[in-house]
Amino acid sequence: MKVTLHPFSRLLGGFSPAAQKAPALEVKRLPLAPTYPVQETTDPLAKRFLEAVINLEDIPIYYQGGSTPGVFRRFQPTSLYRLTPNGPILASGHCSLRGSTRALRIDRVRLA
Structure with missing residues (x-):
């Protein structure tokens, strides 16, 4: 039997041919969290974000969260959603x- 060494053969069990024929691990996927898309709203800021999603435009903003709060950035939203039915509205985008x-x-x- 010809044994071909893998570059990581020491991690896979050395020179053992059985280690090269190990069965693939079964990966269990966790379900994604349910989301509730926002398609209409009375909040003026959310309306501005929905317009930007529809028109594929970016919005100049100051964001009061994350590792650099209050810093100017441009944000191009691609979707608006909630994680719970009455939770805060989140915007996903670049x-x-x-x-x-x-x-x-x-x-x-805060809009710039």
Whole structure:
């Protein structure tokens, strides 16, 4: 029997051919938390965010949360939702300050 060594063979059980034929681990996936999309609202700030989602535009804001509270950023929201039926509204989208996708609570947002 020919044994081919994997670069991490010491971690996988050394030179044992049985270690190379180990069964794949079964991955159990946890269900995602249910979300409640926000499609209409009476909150003027949430309305502004919904308009930005529809028009694919970014919003200049100051965010009073996270690791740098009160810092100016541009945020392009892609969706608005709640984690509970009457919970705070969150906006998911691209943050220019971080350069990646973030979720912001809009009750912590102040328009610039």
